Amino acid sequence: MKQATVTMEVGDDGVAVITFSNPPVNALAIASNGGNFSGGFDLNVIETVQRTGDISLLPDVSVDLIVNIIEDAKKPSVAAIEGFALGGGLELAMACHARIAAPKAQLGLPELSLGVIPGAGGTQRLPRLIGLEKAVGILLSSRPITSEEGQKIGLVDAIEASEELLKVSRQWALDISRRRKPWIRPLHNVEKLGSLYDAIDLLKMAKQHVKQTVKNMLQHQACLDVIAEGIIHGGYHGVLKESEVFKEMAKTDTSKGLLHAFFAQRATTKVPNVTDVGLTPRRIKKIAVIGGGLMGSGIATTFILSNIFVVLKEINSDYLQKGLKAIQVNVRGLVSRKKLTLHKAEKALSMLKGVLDYSEFKDVDMVIEAVIENISLKQKIFEDIEKVCASHCILASNTSTIDLNIIGEKTKAQDRIVGAHFFSPANVMPLLEIVQTEKTSPQVILDLMTAGKTIKKVPVVVGNCTGFAVNRTFFPYSQSAHLLANLGVDVFRIDQLISDFGLPMGPFQLQDVAGYGVAVAATKELSLSFPDCTFISPLVDLLMKSGRNGKNNGKGYYIYGKGSKPKPDPSVLPIIEESRRLTNIMPGGKPITVTDEEIIEMVLFPVVNEACRVLDDGIVVQASDLDVASVLGMSFPSYRGGIVYWADTIGADNIYRKLKTLSEVYGNFFRPSNYLTERAARGIQLSAPAPTSSGARPRL
Ligand SMILES: NC(=O)c1ccc[n+]([C@@H]2O[C@H](COP(=O)([O-])OP(=O)(O)OC[C@H]3O[C@@H](n4cnc5c(N)ncnc54)[C@H](O)[C@@H]3O)[C@@H](O)[C@H]2O)c1
Structure with missing residues (x-):
């Protein structure tokens, strides 16, 4: 592995060029080598902190390095940005007294998408450089912008072709030192923040918006609070608070889940016997x-x-x-x-x-x-x-x-x-x-x-295999929802709970959106291959007979009007009653009583159970592939890390015991798979690779 290096060269003009190099993304360890400014703070360190719980591994750079050595130094510094300056990379650049970027460079603060907040002054300097409203937009969306956009909003001072970048940046440093260009220390620059009253109002509105749009995550609110701290008590206070909150956020389950999903996605690019056998991809034109x-x-x-x-x-x-x-x-x-x-x-x-x-x-x-x-x-x-x-x-x-x-x-x-x-x-x-x-x-x-x-x-x-990884794993999802509906549980309650759990919609609304034809065709194929995971429900047929086809014709479990949010359709209830009458599985003919937590378990634990069979059959290279597939294919909440990762946070043993009990009451549909049973008995995580002696994994 290549070593990270920082070099400093002082030219004839008296300007020192500090270059850092830490391939492949120049993770931070003011120009940099290798075509990229910096991809930001090394995420492997955060991952280690989360695994070990040792928070002291997170370096405190915010004041000593960023404020004292760079921003408040007696010499000006200029960031010469090429490629990307993300996260800590951009934070470092924002502490400099000017930023010169190559065309199409990517600038951004993606920390919130990883469950943390910027930890090196980003929440304080960005609003002071480009104004509060734009800064809040960039921070909350985690979306990178180009150097061209950056120049328009005042984040970038000039754009120069790569070949000229260093030369021009040196000249800027000289010009600042000779006061030919303004010497701006971003943290002290309050002009762009506007009035205190307007700023607080804007942050309040942003908090309201986040409350409605971002479920089950804390980092967005925390980020807005930290910005407010700096606006009310001054930038320096904001930096201190930010550093403290950054460390708190790094310890949360949300951040652990998001970071897992991030690394899991990276791991999908390596496929045994495909990407490691020296082949060159052919271009598809x-x-x-x-x-x-x-x-x-x-x-x-x-x-x-x-x-x-x-x-x-x-x-x-x-x-x-x-x-x-x-x-x-x-x-x-x-x-x-x-x-x-x-x-x-x-x-x-x-x-x-x-x-x-x-x-x-x-x-x-x-x-x-x-x-x-x-x-x-x-x-x-x-x-x-x-x-x-x-x-x-x-x-x-x-x-x-x-x-x-x-x-x-x-x-x-x-x-x-x-x-x-x-x-x-x-x-x-x-x-x-x-x-x-x-x-x-x-x-x-x-x-x-x-x-x-x-x-x-x-x-x-x-x-x-039938259904491959995603549809096979999630086949029991709609099946268990239908089982619950036929046991007398309100379909809208099930949808609401699943949506509160973090999926964009519940299983019944999903069926509406996908169209009933898809449900019929998929059930036909999957039920033949996986009869144990199948619950035969007449409900979809009954809906179709009554002229409903979900969102396609605006009539399903929900009413779909143009531009309005889907509304539960009360006229679907007699059809569900008819289905219950036909299946006749309600104990004593009465709806079962279940808690909200039990509903989540009854819908999602069978999915985990099937994920176990998919792992056991070697359908994926590694368990984390199923996490990525569940997040990107089924919109399983990324902050829960993916289906297998989430299951491991609950524990194989807990899931096994719950499914065992459910199978005793409701039959084979809930029977724990061999893989789950064995892992629960041995206290091994579901995601742990199979011991090599035990069979064919990975089969790919
Ligand atoms: N709808 C989904 O959510 C979804 C998701 C993933 C995969 N799929 C799969 O994708 C496939 C297509 O699904 P869809 O939802 O787009 O179906 P669709 O009914 O919307 O479209 C199928 C199209 O194929 C055309 N077609 C039929 N025979 C043809 C032929 N011989 N030559 C050319 N065209 C022909 C039909 O005219 C029709 O327009 C299916 O295998 C389905 O399982 C569907």
């Missing part, structure tokens, strides 16, 4: 998408936005026009939300071509099939594309449940068959679950991983 429905149109959108040609195939011109229109709406929507320029939108749309046959397929590098979930239709399509595509072409399916060996059964190109499982809406959800069979070639996996990154998704490679 043109793809074909078969099916322009909900998923196909979303998938096509992501590719054209990343400059990859897309041929979209449909069955007739009506459906084709519908698909093309949906893609246009997706792309133009980005323009109206100011996320894309008109020019880029037109360029993206020019990369799209609609077709009704396979004649354009001969030069595509990959086909992604996204037709309805029907085995024989998919088999026929794979038979056809094997014939019309070039011999290097990747043959991918977006199936959500069907075993890929079955889809590719009638082809010879088994090594090119792979799952490219996107989540709905495909142009928004970040996860790309890449499903490899025993026969998929490592090159194909690597190419798809690379394409996934190009289209800004997070690829997670998993093994093949």
